[in-house]
Amino acid sequence: MDDIIVSNKEDFKNILGKFPLQIGVGCTKNKKVVLDTLWDKGCRLIDLECSFEGENDKILNNFIKDKKDFVLCQQFPLWDEDIYKETNIHIYEADDNQLEYIVDTIINKQLEKNNVDFYHIYLLHSVFSMSYYDNYLDDINLYIRIFKILKKYKDKGVIQHLGYSANIDYPLLELFTFSINENFKFGDIDIAMVPINIFSDVYKIIKNIYNINIWDSPGERGIEFLKSRGYTIICMTPFERGELKKINTIDLETLSKSNYEFLLKNNNIDYILLGTSSIEHINEIFQIYSLTNKE
Numbered sequence: 001m002d003d004i005i006v007s008n009k010e011d012f013k014n015i016l017g018k019f020p021l022q023i024g025v026g027c028t029k030n031k032k033v034v035l036d037t038l039w040d041k042g043c044r045l046i047d048l049e050c051s052f053e054g055e056n057d058k059i060l061n062n063f064i065k066d067k068k069d070f071v072l073c074q075q076f077p078l079w080d081e082d083i084y085k086e087t088n089i090h091i092y093e094a095d096d097n098q099l100e101y102i103v104d105t106i107i108n109k110q111l112e113k114n115n116v117d118f119y120h121i122y123l124l125h126s127v128f129s130m131s132y133y134d135n136y137l138d139d140i141n142l143y144i145r146i147f148k149i150l151k152k153y154k155d156k157g158v159i160q161h162l163g164y165s166a167n168i169d170y171p172l173l174e175l176f177t178f179s180i181n182e183n184f185k186f187g188d189i190d191i192a193m194v195p196i197n198i199f200s201d202v203y204k205i206i207k208n209i210y211n212i213n214i215w216d217s218p219g220e221r222g223i224e225f226l227k228s229r230g231y232t233i234i235c236m237t238p239f240e241r242g243e244l245k246k247i248n249t250i251d252l253e254t255l256s257k258s259n260y261e262f263l264l265k266n267n268n269i270d271y272i273l274l275g276t277s278s279i280e281h282i283n284e285i286f287q288i289y290s291l292t293n294k295e
Contacts, residue, residue, distance in 0.1 A: 012071040012120040012161065013232070013270075015044050020264060021289060022071075022234075022271045023047065030279065031059050037282055038274070039067065045234075045271060048114050050075040050125050061115050074110055075125035075165065076103070076146065080132070092132035092142065103149040107158070118157055121191055122150065124164040128172060136172065140179045147180070151188060163191025165236065166218075170225070173218045177229060192226045193234040193273065194218060196263065220268075227268040236273045238263055264292045 016022065022045035023038045035046075048060060064072075077083065083091045086109065087102050094102055111117065124143060133139055143164070153159045166173065173194075180189055196219060218225075223233055263269065274285060 012045075015069050015071050016271060019043075020269070020272050021285070022273055032063070033279060034282065035059075035063050037279055041282070041286060043274070044070045045121075045273070046070055046072055047273065048072060048074045048110075048119075050077040050110070064114070064116070071120045072114070072116060073121040073123065074114065074119045075123040076106060076150070077125050078127065078129065080130075096145070099145055100149050103146060107150075107153060111158070118160060120160045122153070122159040122162055123191060123193055124150070127164050127166045127176065128168050136175070140176055143176070144179060144183050147184065147189060151184070154188070161191050161232070162189050163193065163231070164189070165193035167195050168217060170218045170222050173222050173225065177226070181229075186230060190231060191234065192231040193236050194222060194226070195236050196220060196223060196238060196269070220266075223266075223268045232270050233268060234271045234273055235263070235269045238272055261292050264289060 019042050021041075021043060023035070023043040046060075046064070064070075078091070080091050083089070083102055083106070087105050089098050089102055091099070091102060107122075111119075124146060127143055128136070128139060131139055132142065147162070150159060150162055154162050166176070168176070195217070223235070227233055263272070274282070
């Protein structure tokens with residue numbers, strides 16, 4: 001284990017440095033090629049996928065074994081059907097003992113699947129993507145209960161940085177953040193992965209023309225709010241997961257100069273999860289990155 005990943009005493013920012021573009025591993029037939037390409041370009045953040053299907057385990061584990069100095073990101077799934085399949089318990093019906101059993105079962109199976117002893121980053125995956133209850137406050141209470149169990153793993157060193165991913169509107173983000181503040185000390189939960197999209201403002205017309213689903217909540221306001229609260233911000237789905245290929249009428253250089261700069265040079269965004277599954281999309285993104293960073 002020690003020769004596979006860095007010591008858990010080393011903060012992931014020391015590895016990722018100031019390079020904003022990082023690996024987002026999606027299900028793809030070209031996973032090994034994508035991983036190697038992104039690695040060669042300087043990406044060091046690996047999203048290990050929270051599913052339990054196992055079809056990509058061998059590729060990911062071999063990649064991890066052959067590389068050093070990278071950041072592992074794993075996520076706790078909030079899909080009840082997956083949780084029930086693994087534990088025979090519905091998460092929304094679980095009492096405290098059952099919930100602890102669910103979390104223990106999921107995270108230990110993930111560690112075994114990934115063949116690791118700890119994760120640099122562990123996220124509660126896609127909070128509020130489904131609502132188990134009639135009131136958001138009940139959903140928040142469930143998330144807080146899960147965080148309290150995950151915090152025990154952080155205290156033991158199994159989790160180095162704890163956080164969540166979310167695509168939610170600003171008022172709900174505030175409510176969730178204040179609830180976290182009431183239940184945890186500053187720094188206990190310190191990572192937020194939220195979407196912001198290059199098409200959010202200037203190119204909203206593109207959504208109508210190309211029928212692209214734009215993920216951008218809580219947007220720039222939400223990211224600024226989270227940053228002011230001390231969170232490390234990882235931006236997800238900024239490049240619409242390859243949808244740029246649909247937009248053939250827009251010059252790539254013009255597009256990058258007009259509204260990529262706020263993303264790539266935004267002081268409130270620490271890292272950008274590429275979320276790509278094709279070499280063509282990777283090359284396109286790095287072309288944009290190169291153009292945007294020209295003096």
